[in-house]
Amino acid sequence: MSINSFGHLFRVTTWGESHGPAIGATVDGCPPGVMVDEAMIQHWLDRRKPGQNKYTTQRREPDQVRILSGVFEGQTTGTPVQLMIENTDQRSKDYGDIKEKFRPGHADITYWQKYGIRDYRGGGRSSARETASRVAAGGLAREAIRALVPDVQIAGYMVQMGEHAIDRGQFDWAQVEQNPFWAPDAKAAKTWAAYLDGLRKSGSSVGAIVEVVARGVPAGLGAPVYGKLDTDLAAAMMSINAVKGVEIGEGMSAAMLTGEANADEIFMGQGGPRYSSNHAGGILGGISTGQDVVVRFAVKPTSSILTTRKTITKSGEETEIITKGRHDPCVGIRAVPVGEAMMACVILDHMLLHRGQVGENRGRVG
Amino acid sequence: MSINSFGHLFRVTTWGESHGPAIGATVDGCPPGVMVDEAMIQHWLDRRKPGQNKYTTQRREPDQVRILSGVFEGQTTGTPVQLMIENTDQRSKDYGDIKEKFRPGHADITYWQKYGIRDYRGGGRSSARETASRVAAGGLAREAIRALVPDVQIAGYMVQMGEHAIDRGQFDWAQVEQNPFWAPDAKAAKTWAAYLDGLRKSGSSVGAIVEVVARGVPAGLGAPVYGKLDTDLAAAMMSINAVKGVEIGEGMSAAMLTGEANADEIFMGQGGPRYSSNHAGGILGGISTGQDVVVRFAVKPTSSILTTRKTITKSGEETEIITKGRHDPCVGIRAVPVGEAMMACVILDHMLLHRGQVGENRGRVG
Amino acid sequence: MSINSFGHLFRVTTWGESHGPAIGATVDGCPPGVMVDEAMIQHWLDRRKPGQNKYTTQRREPDQVRILSGVFEGQTTGTPVQLMIENTDQRSKDYGDIKEKFRPGHADITYWQKYGIRDYRGGGRSSARETASRVAAGGLAREAIRALVPDVQIAGYMVQMGEHAIDRGQFDWAQVEQNPFWAPDAKAAKTWAAYLDGLRKSGSSVGAIVEVVARGVPAGLGAPVYGKLDTDLAAAMMSINAVKGVEIGEGMSAAMLTGEANADEIFMGQGGPRYSSNHAGGILGGISTGQDVVVRFAVKPTSSILTTRKTITKSGEETEIITKGRHDPCVGIRAVPVGEAMMACVILDHMLLHRGQVGENRGRVG
């Protein structure tokens, strides 16, 4: 059991610390014959890259990925793919304060309590920098999915920042790539821009909700009990730094519905069943229905803020701390490409698992 | 990779269908020397047992657990523990309707689409009956936890039914065992009773939110990235039938907070760090802080309702269905002991994982 | 990580002790739609059953298997299959001697040293009785293989008992089922019968070598490094009680060959490559070649003998022991069906793994 790995057949192990020489992902189990090169992976990393606008950390990392193994003459060979990203912006700085004090809301204290040692430089292993490795692995997963089921589309966007939610009535896919917040609602994007400007100037931060949709996923992915598609998606999203809640379809609101309101009635459409609604988020009994797979997750506000907070030192003395440095006022923004990557990894993994146990054919309706 | 298993070192594989001869849990990796017998497991099963009051299904199963292996002279031996529960109330009935039609909101259609075959009797493998196996395994996990860290306490309760939430200001642990809803608020229990009576009579159903708390969990459980305590808890809860959302601590609401509001400041208490608040739900960076571990999950309304819904048959014809039979108007009620069981399994598993990698000693503060 | 499980996608967890109420196998990941019933599993169990002739233990167990889950209307459903065998011949006897003393060559002392508790009745978990569960699982695996690749044939036989080896020049498949030793050589069977009669009367025992062949296995099963087909076969065979060595193809003798002698030259046959010889045992680089997959394993002599041996008690006192009871003078005999079962499980597992990663198509030669 490897604690830095996820996936069953398409298995990703991420490694590396924020301020070590490099980070990366060891990807095992990728199908052979997938056309891929560094530029295709880089495309997805660039979307997540910090320092692209004033709303994300000003740390400047080129985040250049190198493929060290598993790809030959432009195709995966079926052997492990090593995706390495060197850390270049390791500013020499004085970590003295962070070295002795635990930052509230960060993993400083728990890593210390668990291991009795921690790489305190920039959060070490618990830094959000680790998610770059996931995005690289997700880029590979997307190409593998494309080779298997060409019309799967995976896209994420932000639906809420602090108290400000999008207007679902104004949902517009075209807007998502048009603003720095991946907002599918131009008006919300404007509101968020003003709101975040204020937070950034005051050294504060805020949480957000990200939604990721996978369209075109075949019915039949997933499995009973603990190989459920929603179980793996919940784990995948909850494993992202700062995530505190995960929802499938109706999510927590399902608690407020009656059975009548929640029922997705079934009809026969062209090419298969169709549904009157998608409260289920595309998953029934842990298995995909063929509808959109819809996952949402909440990202807590960055714990690094310019307001003084009470804390203690390693030796147990009470003190105070201000977390200076280059930080995102809303880490939820950069979580969008990460959520997409995790969705891609989970969907691909379940495609392979399904093919392994059941083969290409499935039960047909009609 | 086994899709009906959960846990890493304390590993539970559940098996069995709703209307087969038996269901059970194969539990591997339990520490040796844990004092346990059938009565101690039975205690927890009885809490989940259907037919105990008018608010849960009238199916009458004694749910008598038998320990078939792994326990000798009242102690676990370290070898696999087989916990079997025979199905006794297999009413002979006509399944003709369910056999051909897919019930909306159930896994009927997706099992069919995945496997091309399904045990349609009472939901087969996707029946909530499977959760009895989890409760049995959780009973064993509780005893093993007690042997390791005697003061861990795990308790669940309902905090919302439909639109009706408890009043957190009236939270009273003593109430939880005093009403059929595991409500920590006597007034809410009364409201729910009336509300559910109405739903039951009209053949409707409603969702609910369950909260499970683990108190006394040592700091340091969990691990980076994919062995995170919250990752495993999210997977554990999402794997329960009908669950659509999982929250740790502040959960989805974390999106609405600022960094200042969300910060759990750290002080030095007797015996270790203490915190000003617990927005984090007892977990930072995937590792336990020593505070209460707090998980919440939403259970959707039972899909089996007496209102006619549109659906299709296996052969693709559009039709209608009414799901008669013995069903819970609010499955969230019986999900409380299941959530507790999953919490127990995850906590024990992480105790063993931590001891495996790190040993008995941890980093000390102060 | 479950320590009583084997296999990746076709995953078998065995449970149960020699003198507990039952033993069994929880089989997860079986493909759906495999035609199987209890009689088909029973067929393989009957081959292993003790007490069938004077050369195996006189313990009389009907070893009647029950399928408790995962099969519906004569077909697997894709959900876990529980195969249970009740222990009926639990002779009430005085275990006092074994309870305090460790039998040399048995796992008595190591179970005690590991767990600090042991089920001393008949060896408990370490009894060869556990292998009945494997044979049951193997029976299921055979049917699943048949559904995937109908012409795979798996057969085992004994090639050596003590100093007496078969004459490879006289190898005759037809003989295997004609004698109680699964000997493919009638003359060797006669020699062994006389030899074993002597051993049995003197209360002694002897080791043996078993060979298992899988014919018709498609090329391409296995994977680099740790998913190698030979790696999994070595683990599978070494995990059988009393096995001390495992060989693939040429085995240990490969050490004595030159590169020229060991080379299996390649030619083009009808339907694909053919080879001048099979020193490799059907596996190159961990991946099947399409030739016969050939595995051999050595079983040590039964440690239960009627000669007094020196040993110690739990409290550390030196003493002596004679192991009376019903035992096999050559456990290798009953290991033949067990080796076949493990081969079947490994082959099926790798069929599913291959299909999962690569799909139905493979690289073609010619």
Add this chain to the structure above:
Amino acid sequence: MSINSFGHLFRVTTWGESHGPAIGATVDGCPPGVMVDEAMIQHWLDRRKPGQNKYTTQRREPDQVRILSGVFEGQTTGTPVQLMIENTDQRSKDYGDIKEKFRPGHADITYWQKYGIRDYRGGGRSSARETASRVAAGGLAREAIRALVPDVQIAGYMVQMGEHAIDRGQFDWAQVEQNPFWAPDAKAAKTWAAYLDGLRKSGSSVGAIVEVVARGVPAGLGAPVYGKLDTDLAAAMMSINAVKGVEIGEGMSAAMLTGEANADEIFMGQGGPRYSSNHAGGILGGISTGQDVVVRFAVKPTSSILTTRKTITKSGEETEIITKGRHDPCVGIRAVPVGEAMMACVILDHMLLHRGQVGENRGRVG
């Protein structure tokens, strides 16, 4: 399930191809606080390094390891350790012949048949070069073992080359590091030198048998059925390139012994049980006894020889091949450090597994 990984809690995933930019090992689950640096790992790599004498391949690789993560200020942090070795000696050469033809005895044909694509440069993933990653991981495992149980010693040596075995009566530990063959018998080393010179000049090759011993391993490591110490050792050794057989203790010869001859009688020594002999190879019922753990494995002769062999091309035409290039006439020599590394990884993994399930205390004798 990751096919390029081994180990349960101490989990090693190797990656990289012979002629790609780099190879390496991603090591997850290492205990924190282990003192280690690149020089300590390098020490073990240097023992395996090619080109050190005329008996091993003249490929000159510095095999310089870099630690890219998981170590901070000279100690492991408990997070994944990335060990990378750059490939520097990637001679530009014409691979045309190997590209189209399958070398007999190599994995060329099976990789092609499995994946439909292969990195033909120097064997790609199936090259013995992969074992450098294992040696690096083994070096880390050794330091972690030392931190847990300081007096464990792991050492390997060659016991047979072709027909020439060592004289066990002349066994001398001091000799092992004194000759290029890791021979514990000075006379055998001389014989082998002359023999191998002849083989090398004629472009031939020969097999060998390697023995690896772990001394000081505590009693109680291992587990029933599939977590057996010998099961994992068998898998570990069989997964090494070119290995065709694995033996524990008496190994295949156990088949020839009677129960009396094979019995390791038990006495009480200072500090615990002691045994009259060690036919068992230090393992009973899959669990360590405290005696030396003894494993042997056979390495087949290098398939790359200068004699013309018959083979076929990708398109199925019959042809011939001579494998020129820099090759070891006896790969068994360089397998010695690899076998040691695998032993170290398995022993450490089982130390962690045991501590996870059972804790520090074990059942005591006396």
